Amino acid sequence: MESKETQFPLLLVGAGRMGRAWLQALSLGLPEAEGASFTAACDPDPAAGPAALALREGQVFPDLDRALGECDPAGAVIAAPPHVHLPLARRLLEAGVPVLCEKPLAARHEEAEEMLRASRESGVPLFMASKYRFCPDVNRAREILASGVLGDPVAGLIYFAGYFPVEGTWRADPALSGGGVTADNAPHAAEIARLLLGEIRGAWAYALPRVQEISVEDSAWVHFRQEGGRSTAAFLSWSLSSTHPWFCQVEASEGSLLLGWNESKYHVKDAPDWVVFGEGFQRDRALAAMAGAFARAVREEEPFPMTEEDVLAATRASAAAVRSLETGKMEDLP
Numbered sequence: 001m002e003s004k005e006t007q008f009p010l011l012l013v014g015a016g017r018m019g020r021a022w023l024q025a026l027s028l029g030l031p032e033a034e035g036a037s038f039t040a041a042c043d044p045d046p047a048a049g050p051a052a053l054a055l056r057e058g059q060v061f062p063d064l065d066r067a068l069g070e071c072d073p074a075g076a077v078i079a080a081p082p083h084v085h086l087p088l089a090r091r092l093l094e095a096g097v098p099v100l101c102e103k104p105l106a107a108r109h110e111e112a113e114e115m116l117r118a119s120r121e122s123g124v125p126l127f128m129a130s131k132y133r134f135c136p137d138v139n140r141a142r143e144i145l146a147s148g149v150l151g152d153p154v155a156g157l158i159y160f161a162g163y164f165p166v167e168g169t170w171r172a173d174p175a176l177s178g179g180g181v182t183a184d185n186a187p188h189a190a191e192i193a194r195l196l197l198g199e200i201r202g203a204w205a206y207a208l209p210r211v212q213e214i215s216v217e218d219s220a221w222v223h224f225r226q227e228g229g230r231s232t233a234a235f236l237s238w239s240l241s242s243t244h245p246w247f248c249q250v251e252a253s254e255g256s257l258l259l260g261w262n263e264s265k266y267h268v269k270d271a272p273d274w275v276v277f278g279e280g281f282q283r284d285r286a287l288a289a290m291a292g293a294f295a296r297a298v299r300e301e302e303p304f305p306m307t308e309e310d311v312l313a314a315t316r317a318s319a320a321a322v323r324s325l326e327t328g329k330m331e332d333l334p
Contacts, residue, residue, distance in 0.1 A: 008075065036075075044062055096122075131290060156196060167213060178322065186317065204222070204329065221234070265278075
């Protein structure tokens with residue numbers, strides 16, 4: 001009988017910071033992963049060896065072609081820099097390997113759309129990773145807002161800030177990353193804003209003075225204009241820390257809602273107390289749940305929660321924010 005650890009063998013493509021976060025999450029054997037685990041990885045960095053990645057000897061490959069020639073994964077997670085997402089995804093799709101690709105889906109939104117088109121034409125699934133969609137608190141918040149207990153949602157505020165040195169890494173090179181902190185984190189902010197306050201119609205972004213000596217912005221405000229006159233502002237930074245215990249606040253006509261790192265809660269206007277509804281964001285569990293959803297989608301047991309429409313919406317909103325940094329004005333989504 002096949003062991004749980006090999007029920008859905010995965011290939012990790014790219015073993016940098018995010019790739020190692022994926023390895024960590026799926027090494028825990030969490031039930032949310034439903035048997036998905038990494039049995040091989042590929043990365044051109046000689047330091048990314050089996051011992052460093054906690055994988056068995058001989059299961060870390062220097063390039064994708066060799067990995068595909070020597071292993072037979074049920075799916076692949078791309079966690080490489082954005083500028084190589086398109087060629088990597090093409091190669092995997094050609095080989096018939098379903099893909100779960102880290103955000104941003106590509107360095108340019110045209111390349112992201114090409115990736116999705118290649119998936120449709122090949123008939124092999126491709127999905128974008130969105131860890132916050134797999135956070136139970138985010139989904140519960142969506143249900144609470146939809147229930148009307150807080151009235152009509154009006155405005156959102158998102159904080160993704162903390163010190164993260166990027167000098168000398170691919171994130172500081174716009175040719176590799178597609179931009180600075182805006183390109184890196186706006187997809188997450190757009191996804192949460194859209195889930196909680198509706199479709200995004202435009203984005204306006206502006207950079208703050210740089211703290212790190214890099215050629216791209218390391219801090220920025222992004223404002224999403226949404227349907228019904230609603231809006232969400234997102235503060236994004238690799239250099240300025242946030243002391244807030246929450247990452248998203250929603251103000252509604254009859255109350256407030258907070259999504260926190262360690263606790264989530266809402267408050268109805270004039271009520272004496274806040275109502276706690278969640279334990280906060282837990283990255284390992286979110287990644288494990290995403291891997292489980294990927295496995296179920298590939299097996300055609302149920303659809304992946306993030307549709308192509310969702311991917312395009314987040315990608316286009318992020319691209320509009322990056323354009324706005326250059327134009328200095330609100331950029332409409334196509």
